[in-house]
Amino acid sequence: MKLVIVAVLVTAIAFLGSRLSFVRLRLPLGIENLFLTGTEYVLVGLLLGGTALNLLDRPTLQGLYPFMGLGLSWIGMLFGIQWEFRRLTHIPKQVFRISLLQAIVTMAVVVVPFYFLFQKLFAYETGIVLIGAITLAAAASDTAQSGLALAARNAPSASRPLMRLLQNVSNLDGLVGVITFGIVSCVAIQNGETPAYLWVGASLGLGLTVGLLTVALTAYRLEGEEMLLVVIGAVVFGGGLALYLNLSPLLVNLIAGMVVANLAGGRAKAGIQNVLLRGERSIYILFLILVGAGWEIGSIWIAALLPAYLIARTFGKILGGYLSAQLFLPQPGPLKQIGLGLLSHGGMAVAIVVNLHQIHRSELTDAVISVVLLGMLVSELIGPTLVRRLLEKTP
DSSP: HHHHHHHHHHHHHHHHHHHHHSSSSOOOHHHHHHHTTTTHHHHHHHHHHHHTTTOOHHHHHTTTTHHHHHHHHHHHHHHTTOOHHHHHHSHHHHHHHHHHHHHHHHEEEHHHHHHHHHHHHHOOHHHHHHHHHHHHHHHOOOOSHHHHHEEEOOOOOTGGOOOOOOOOHHHHHHHHHHHHOOOOOOOOSSTOOOOOOHEEEEEHHHHHHHHHHHHHHTTSOOOOOHHHHHHHHHHHHHHHHHTTTTTHHHHHHHHHHHHHHHOOOHHHHHHHHHHHHHHHHHHHHHHHHHHHTTTTOOTHHHHHHHHHHHHHHHHHHHHHHHHHHHHHHHOOOGGGGGEEEEEEOOHHHHHHHHHHHHHHHHHHHHHHHHHHHHHHHHHHHHHHHHHHHHHHHHH
């Protein structure tokens, strides 16, 4: 009975929050950004969880486990459907190169120190430690778009090329982290002697199957309710089977979304995207509440790991941005500092580490989640201000 009551309560909060949140308020930049991204719902979940009210205790969270998978699957499908290759050809090649290089540099700068830190602090096998460090690095590579949009208001006209570059990079670099995590998550599967590359192939095959089924079912002229049922069915089928196999629902539905984006007809694709966008806020809020409720800071080393993560990620973004601008832009100028504009964390980072937690729950993954959630709160507070200052420096 408690599970039903709590499920109704959480769903009601998500439904109401989707209509009241994500609005612009007259607040300092960082605080306003928290409300724009819905990050406050992590704190709502923390309040409802075992830390305070204990409404969402461990057994209740286990009962709501499918909702977590739904959130991951929805995020993956919505992200994937944006990758229509014909539209991407209009983006300059150097933007792709900058996005890729700065994401790889950021991951490299984060993974090396945290691999050794996790080895020292947690008594786990080397493979699990490496997977945890790579997952944290994959989350670090992602950039939020909300902070950029917030800082773009009233930005000087001379900064528009820089702003456009930052927005394009933030749209693209999340893909690097998701694919990296999707491959690494296959290594984390403990299932006999099955090689990891077969699980990578299974993820690809499952994503293609879900995407092709969705394209086939939406080839008919569907009404709004019918389209909603097809989309929910596809998301739940792909995500549920991925979780059953211990694969990443994030990666599987990302692949499915890409298939839809490039093979579905114009009317069908628009209908699917509209359904995903209409449900995005409610699903995302529900996801954040459950993440907050299940958040266990756990390790006493978080106080040391968090500053190390913030320093490593900041240095990685700055170094990656500098190298990218030097290598791929004919006149780098102030664009050499683009890393300072890419420090805001996106929701994809949370999805990545939560997905790992579902595959391999341990004190190590508890620590990874805590580092990313706390790092996200800090970066959301300071990110827009740094972007604004970077734009103001543009001659």
